[in-house]
Amino acid sequence: MAEALHWIGGALILAGALLSILGAVGVLRFPDVYTRIHAASLTDTGGATLMLLGMGLISPLGFVMLKLLLVWGFIMLTSPAAANALANAAFGAGVRPRIGTFQIMGEDKPGGSGPERSGEGTAS
Amino acid sequence: MSGPTIDANFALNIALLLMLVAIAFAVVRTRSLLAAILMMSVYSLASAAWLMVADAADVAFTEAVVGAGASTVILLGAILLARGEAERVNWKLMIAPGALAVVVGAVLIYAAGGLPNYGDPASPANSHVGRAYLEQTYGDIGAPNVVTAVLASYRGFDTLGETVVIFAACIGVALMLGFGPRATLAPPTEIPNDQHVVLRVVAKLLIPLIALFALYVQFHGDLGAGGGFQAGVIMAVAIILHALVFGLRATMAAVPVRLARTVAALGVVVYAGVGVVCIINGGGFLDYDYLFSPRIEAMIPANLLGDPSHEHHWGQHFGILFIEIGVLLTVSATIVTMFYGFAGRTLETIEAERRG
The missing domain is CATH 1.20.120.1200 (NADH-ubiquinone/plastoquinone oxidoreductase chain 6, subunit NuoJ)
Known part of the structure; x- marks a missing residue:
C-alpha cells in the first residue's frame, strides 16, 4: 500500500514538474504579455498543486500534511492574485492584447495611466 | 559519491x-x-x-x-x-x-x-571549535538548533555588533533620505481608485498571516530554522506589503516614521540591556547564565516547558529569547525606515513633478 502511494506520489510530482516546464515554454513562446501571464500563472498554480499532492501522498499522515495543505492554500491565494496584479499593471501601463500579427484591441498606448510603462522588451 | x-x-x-x-x-x-x-x-x-x-x-x-x-x-x-x-x-x-x-x-x-571536501569531518571548520559547539551546545544551553545557540549565546557579542551595524544602516539611510519634517507624509485624503480590489482583498488576508508567521519564526528560532533576523525581515515585509497595496500614506499613518526609528534604537537597547543585566547579577557581559538572580530563577516553575526531568538552563533560554526580540525590533524597524526613506522620496518627487 505504502509502496503504491509512493509511486503515485512520485508520478504526481513528476507531472507537476512537467506542467511547470510547459508553463516556462509558454512564457517564452506566447505572443503577448497577457497570454504569457496566463501560461505562467495557470501552470504555476497547477504544477504546485500536483507537486504538493504528490508530496502529501509520500509523506506520513499527520503534521507534515497539514503544513503542505497550508502551503497549498498560500499558493492558491497569492499566485492568482499576483497574475491579476501583473495583468492589471500591464493594462494600466497601456499594453494592449495582441493576437497573431494584428492588434485586436488597438495600438499600445505609450505612457498609459500607470506610473511606469512596462513593455515586452525586458523579457529575454 | x-x-x-x-x-x-x-x-x-x-x-x-x-x-x-x-x-x-x-x-x-x-x-x-x-x-x-x-x-x-x-x-x-x-x-x-x-x-x-x-x-x-x-x-x-x-x-x-x-x-x-x-x-x-x-x-x-x-x-x-x-x-x-x-x-x-x-x-x-x-x-x-x-x-x-x-x-x-x-x-x-x-x-x-x-x-576541504563538503561535509569533511576532518576539515578545520568541523574538527575544532565547530565540533565543540556540536558536542556541548545541548548540555550548555539546551537549544536544539545549534545555529541559534552559536549565534545568540556563544557569539552573542558578535551578534550584538551585527545588530548595531544594521542600526547604523538605518541611521545612514535616514540621514541621506530625510531626517526631519520631509520624511513624514500627511495621511491619505482620498480613497484610491478601485482598480486593485483583488490585490487589496488578498493583501488584507495575507498581512496578518505574514506577521503571525514572523512571530512563529521568532519564537521557534531555538528549535528550528529562523530567529530574530529572519523574523524581523518578514515583519518588515508585511508592513511593506501594506504600503505597496494601500499606499505609503496609509502605512505611514499606521506605522509612523518616528515609531520605526525609535523601535530601531530600542532593539539595540534591549540587546545590550540583557548584557548589562548579566553584569549586574555577577556574570560577564551577555553571560546569560547570570541573567536571573538565584531568587528569580527559583521562581520559574520546573515544568514551564513541559518536561521537568530535563535540567533547563533558564538563563540561557530567556537570554536568547530576549536578545532575539531586540534583533527583531532593530531589523524590522530598520528595513521599514529604509523603505520609507526611498519610497517617501520617490512619492515626493512624483508629486512635485505633477504640481509642475
Missing part, C-alpha cells in the same frame, strides 16, 4: 549552480535596471534553494527573505529615483576590469582546489 552512479544531490547542486551562473550573466547583460533588480531577486531565490540543498537552512531562510524579498523592494523603491536604463559602456573601458575579473576568478577557482 564515488562510482558511475550520479548522486541526485550532486545533480541538483550542478543544476542550481549553473542556473546561478546563467542568471548572473543575464544580470550583467541587461541594460534595463528594473529587469536587473528582478533577476537579482531570482538569483537570491535560486541561491536560497541551493543553500537548502547544502543543508544550511538558516542561511537559506535569510537569503530568501532578505535577498529575494526586502532588498528587492528597497531597490525597486530606489530605482524610481534613478533612470531605468544603464548607459551603454564603451567596450574599451571594459578591458581592464574584465581582465581583472578573469584573473581574480582564476585565482579563486585555483584556491577552491585547496578547500
Whole structure:
C-alpha cells in the first residue's frame, strides 16, 4: 500500500514538474504579455498543486500534511492574485492584447495611466 | 559519491549552480535596471534553494527573505529615483576590469582546489571549535538548533555588533533620505481608485498571516530554522506589503516614521540591556547564565516547558529569547525606515513633478 502511494506520489510530482516546464515554454513562446501571464500563472498554480499532492501522498499522515495543505492554500491565494496584479499593471501601463500579427484591441498606448510603462522588451 | 552512479544531490547542486551562473550573466547583460533588480531577486531565490540543498537552512531562510524579498523592494523603491536604463559602456573601458575579473576568478577557482571536501569531518571548520559547539551546545544551553545557540549565546557579542551595524544602516539611510519634517507624509485624503480590489482583498488576508508567521519564526528560532533576523525581515515585509497595496500614506499613518526609528534604537537597547543585566547579577557581559538572580530563577516553575526531568538552563533560554526580540525590533524597524526613506522620496518627487 505504502509502496503504491509512493509511486503515485512520485508520478504526481513528476507531472507537476512537467506542467511547470510547459508553463516556462509558454512564457517564452506566447505572443503577448497577457497570454504569457496566463501560461505562467495557470501552470504555476497547477504544477504546485500536483507537486504538493504528490508530496502529501509520500509523506506520513499527520503534521507534515497539514503544513503542505497550508502551503497549498498560500499558493492558491497569492499566485492568482499576483497574475491579476501583473495583468492589471500591464493594462494600466497601456499594453494592449495582441493576437497573431494584428492588434485586436488597438495600438499600445505609450505612457498609459500607470506610473511606469512596462513593455515586452525586458523579457529575454 | 564515488562510482558511475550520479548522486541526485550532486545533480541538483550542478543544476542550481549553473542556473546561478546563467542568471548572473543575464544580470550583467541587461541594460534595463528594473529587469536587473528582478533577476537579482531570482538569483537570491535560486541561491536560497541551493543553500537548502547544502543543508544550511538558516542561511537559506535569510537569503530568501532578505535577498529575494526586502532588498528587492528597497531597490525597486530606489530605482524610481534613478533612470531605468544603464548607459551603454564603451567596450574599451571594459578591458581592464574584465581582465581583472578573469584573473581574480582564476585565482579563486585555483584556491577552491585547496578547500576541504563538503561535509569533511576532518576539515578545520568541523574538527575544532565547530565540533565543540556540536558536542556541548545541548548540555550548555539546551537549544536544539545549534545555529541559534552559536549565534545568540556563544557569539552573542558578535551578534550584538551585527545588530548595531544594521542600526547604523538605518541611521545612514535616514540621514541621506530625510531626517526631519520631509520624511513624514500627511495621511491619505482620498480613497484610491478601485482598480486593485483583488490585490487589496488578498493583501488584507495575507498581512496578518505574514506577521503571525514572523512571530512563529521568532519564537521557534531555538528549535528550528529562523530567529530574530529572519523574523524581523518578514515583519518588515508585511508592513511593506501594506504600503505597496494601500499606499505609503496609509502605512505611514499606521506605522509612523518616528515609531520605526525609535523601535530601531530600542532593539539595540534591549540587546545590550540583557548584557548589562548579566553584569549586574555577577556574570560577564551577555553571560546569560547570570541573567536571573538565584531568587528569580527559583521562581520559574520546573515544568514551564513541559518536561521537568530535563535540567533547563533558564538563563540561557530567556537570554536568547530576549536578545532575539531586540534583533527583531532593530531589523524590522530598520528595513521599514529604509523603505520609507526611498519610497517617501520617490512619492515626493512624483508629486512635485505633477504640481509642475
